[in-house]
Amino acid sequence: xxxxxxxxxxxxxxxxxxxxxxxxxxxxxxxxxxxxxxxxxxxxxxxxxxxxxxxxxxxxxxxxxxxxxxxxxxxxxxxxxxxxxxxxxxxxxxxxxxxxxxxxxxxxxxxxxxxxxxxxxxxxxxxxxxxxxxxxxxxxxxxxxxxxxxxxxxxxxxxxxxxxxxxxxxxxxxxxxxxxxxxxxxxxxxxxxxxxxxxxxxxxxxxxxxxxxxxxxxxxxxxxxxxxxxxxxxxxxxxxxxxxxxxxxxxxxxxxxxxxxxxxxxxxxxxxxxxxxxxxxxxxxxxxxxxxxxxxxxxxxxxxxxxxxxxxxxxxxxxxxxxxxxxxxxxxxxxxxxxxxxxxxxxxxxxxxxxxxxxxxxxxxxxxxxxxxxxxxxxxxxxxxxxxxxxxxx
Ligand SMILES: Nc1nc2c(c(=O)[nH]1)N[C@H]1C(S)=C(S)[C@@H](COP(=O)(O)O)O[C@H]1N2
Ligand SMILES: [Mo]
Numbered sequence: 001x002x003x004x005x006x007x008x009x010x011x012x013x014x015x016x017x018x019x020x021x022x023x024x025x026x027x028x029x030x031x032x033x034x035x036x037x038x039x040x041x042x043x044x045x046x047x048x049x050x051x052x053x054x055x056x057x058x059x060x061x062x063x064x065x066x067x068x069x070x071x072x073x074x075x076x077x078x079x080x081x082x083x084x085x086x087x088x089x090x091x092x093x094x095x096x097x098x099x100x101x102x103x104x105x106x107x108x109x110x111x112x113x114x115x116x117x118x119x120x121x122x123x124x125x126x127x128x129x130x131x132x133x134x135x136x137x138x139x140x141x142x143x144x145x146x147x148x149x150x151x152x153x154x155x156x157x158x159x160x161x162x163x164x165x166x167x168x169x170x171x172x173x174x175x176x177x178x179x180x181x182x183x184x185x186x187x188x189x190x191x192x193x194x195x196x197x198x199x200x201x202x203x204x205x206x207x208x209x210x211x212x213x214x215x216x217x218x219x220x221x222x223x224x225x226x227x228x229x230x231x232x233x234x235x236x237x238x239x240x241x242x243x244x245x246x247x248x249x250x251x252x253x254x255x256x257x258x259x260x261x262x263x264x265x266x267x268x269x270x271x272x273x274x275x276x277x278x279x280x281x282x283x284x285x286x287x288x289x290x291x292x293x294x295x296x297x298x299x300x301x302x303x304x305x306x307x308x309x310x311x312x313x314x315x316x317x318x319x320x321x322x323x324x325x326x327x328x329x330x331x332x333x334x335x336x337x338x339x340x341x342x343x344x345x346x347x348x349x350x351x352x353x354x355x356x357x358x359x360x361x362x363x364x365x366x367x368x369x370x371x372x373x374x375x376x377x378x379x380x381x382x383x384x385x386x387x388x389x390x391x392x393x394x
Contacts, residue, residue: 023134029042029043029044029045032045032050034048034050034069034215035214036064036065036213036214036215037050037065037069037213037215038065039052039053039056039065039066040052040053040066040068040069041053041139041141043136043137043138044136046074046178047070047071047072047073047074047178047186048069048071048075048215049069049070049071049136049138050068050069051068051124051138051139051140051141051142052066052067052068052141052142052143052144053141053289054139054140054141054284054285054286054289054290054387054389055286055287055288055289056141056286057141057143057144057284057286057305058286058287058303060342061116061145061146061147061208062144062145062146062208063146063208064146064207064208064210064212064213064216065213066144067144067146067207067213067216068121068141068142068143068144069215069216070121070136070142070229070230071175071186071215072175072186072187072250073175073176073177073178073185073186073187074175074176074177074178074180074186075175075214075215075235076173076174076175076176076235078214080174081174081214081218081219081235083103083219084103086102086103086219086220087100087101087102087103087237088100088101088103088106088156088203088220088236088237088238088239089101089237089238089239090156090157090160090238090239090241091238091239091240091241092166092169092170092239092240092241092242093163093241093242093243094162094163094165094166094167094241094242094243095157095160095161095162095163095166095240095241096160096161096162096163097160097161098160099159099160101156103205103219103220106151106156106203106205106220107151107205109159110151110152110155110156110159111151111152111155112149112150112151113149113150113151113152113199113202114147114148114149115147115148115200115202115225115336115337115338115339116145116146116147116148116334116335116336116338116339116340117145117146117148117200117202117223117225117226117338117339118143118144118145118225118226118307118338118339118340119143119144119145119223119225119229119232120142120143120228120229120279120282120307121138121142121143121228121229121230122228122229122230122255122276122279122381122382123135123136123138123142123379123380123381124138124140124141124142124143124383125138125139125140125142125282125373125382125383125384125385126138126380126381126383127139128373128383128385129373129376129380129383130264130373130376131264131265131376132380133377133378133379133380134379134380135379135380140284140387141284142229143282143284143307145305145307145339145340146207146208147207147208147209147335148202148204148206148207148221148223149202149204149205149206149207149209150202150203150204150205150206150220150221150223151202151203152199152201152202152203153169153196153197153201153202153203153222153239154196154197154198154199154201156203156239157169157196157197157239157241160241162193162241163241163243165243166193166241166242166243167192167193167242167243167244167245168190168191168192168193168196168241168242168244168245168246169190169191169193169196169239169240169241169242169246170188170189170190170239170240170242170246170247170248170251171188171189171190171222171233171236171238171239171240171248172185172188172233172236172237172238172239172240172248173185173187173188173217173233173234173235173236173237174235174237175187175234175235184249185248185249186249186250187230187233187248187249187250188233188246188248188249188250188251189230189231189233189246189248189249189250189251189255190231190233190240190242190246190248190251191224191227191231191277192277193241195224195227195231195277196224199337200225200336200337200338201222201223201224201225202222202223203220203221203222203223203236203239204220204221204222204223205219205220205221216234217232217233217234217235217236218235220235220236220237221233221234221235221236222236222239225338225339226278226279226307226309226310226338227276227277227278227279227309227310228255228276228279228381230250230254230255245275251275254379255275255276255381256273256274256275256276256379257273257274257276257375257377257379257381257382258271258272258273258274258375258377258378259271259272259273259274260272261375261376262376262377262378263376264376265376266378267378268377268378276381276382277309277310278309278310278311279307279308279309279382279384280308280309280367280369280374280382280384281306281307281308281309281311281313281361281362281363281367281368281369281384282306282307282308282361282369282384283304283305283306283307283313283316283343283359283360283361283369283386283387284304284305284306284359284387285302285303285304285357285359285387285388285389286303286304286305287301287302287303287304288300288302288357288389288391289389290389290390291389291390291391291392292389292390292391292392293392293393293394294349294391294392294393294394295393295394296349296350296351296352296393296394297348297349297350298348298349299346299347299348300346300347300348300349300391301344301345301346302318302329302344302345302346302347302357302359303342303343303344303345304316304329304342304343304359304387305340305341305342305343306331306340306341306343306359306361307339307340307341308361308363308364309363310337310338311363311364311365312334312337312341312363312364313331313334313341313361313362313363313364314331314362314363314364314366315328315331315361315362316328316329316331316341316343316345316359316360316361316362317329317359317360317361317362318345318347318357318358318359318360319357319358319360320347320349320355320356320357320358320391322356322358323358323371326360327345327347328345329343329344329345329359330343330344330345331343343359343361349391349393351393352393352394353392353393354390354391354392354393355390355391355392355393356388356389356390356391357388357389357391358371358386358387358388359386359387360386369384369385369386370384370385370386371385371386372385373385
């Protein structure tokens with residue numbers, strides 16, 4: 001089943017396929033184009049998955065056209081996304097007074113907030129997981145940070161009344177599964193009620209001061225920064241306040257990792273699984289671009305971004321000798337909680353040859369990125385190993 005949804009068609013001998021192998025068809029797509037997203041590297045067109053090349057994450061905040069796309073199903077038709085007719089329903093067994101708001105009501109009834117929020121797909125980095133696992137073979141670019149404007153989910157939920165037994169919320173969008181069954185959702189995930197009520201959790205109607213791009217959830221989106229981006233429902237139509245962990249599509253088998261480490265390559269059958277919440281410490285080098293050529297004794301500026309889920313980044317270090325020694329980069333404070341942080345360093349290469357620049361971030365609990373994947377898991381989530389770029393010095 002998971003296999004079929006990756007490939008986009010039936011796989012007659014799928015049961016025989018070793019679960020650690022990456023399907024040969026899961027290569028990057030050469031000829032696929034998506035309106036407004038011409039610079040992305042596409043992995044699949046059904047569902048659409050495309051990531052941002054690392055050097056296009058160099059802006060302080062990611063431009064709308066560079067924001068990666070991860071769809072689980074078929075995106076809604078543009079005609080369905082009429083902001084004048086758009087409504088958001090608040091319901092669920094732990095909602096005291098279920099209500100339906102028009103988009104205009106949301107905008108006029110509740111105070112607006114803008115926060116820069118980092119969203120990273122739980123599978124970002126999967127392409128470098130060894131042994132390989134199924135799923136989109138993301139490089140480092142299924143992440144971004146930009147300023148979202150909207151109203152607090154907490155304010156909306158409070159206005160509807162939350163029962164004492166509420167522990168979770170679940171979202172519903174208007175996209176449909178790959179098989180076209182409009183009675184189902186391709187994905188319907190959520191977050192614990194405490195995350196739903198936190199100040200930075202937004203029901204957003206704008207990204208970087210403009211309408212949200214069509215493929216990233218226009219006209220309304222849930223944004224839960226610091227959590228796997230799968231918690232941030234696009235094309236948001238309904239939120240359910242739940243008295244149990246939300247049981248929507250992709251809550252059960254997906255976006256979970258073994259609670260305790262398992263041996264790489266194991267099927268992890270029967271082990272306790274934990275839902276991914278705060279994402280781990282990670283960084284990406286956004287300048288120079290991989291394989292840059294420079295001259296001996298030139299100064300090379302190194303720039304990048306680091307983020308730490310719900311924590312803050314406390315340090316970023318850079319190495320050009322494959323990790324033997326590290327120098328500290330200059331690290332900026334985040335614009336607000338859950339925003340990524342910019343780092344800058346400078347390196348001089350005294351000898352010619354091949355180098356790699358490695359970057360390693362540390363969070364404010366003292367936890368650093370590993371050089372190789374830390375905790376292997378059967379779905380290849382949370383690969384936060386260090387990003388590397390090649391430098392040729394002549
Ligand atoms: N309605 C809906 N919301 C969704 C998804 C989806 O397929 N449908 N994909 C989720 C996943 S897995 C990710 S990583 C992010 C991707 O957000 P983006 O496409 O705006 O980058 O959206 C999340 N929200
Ligand atoms: Mo994702």
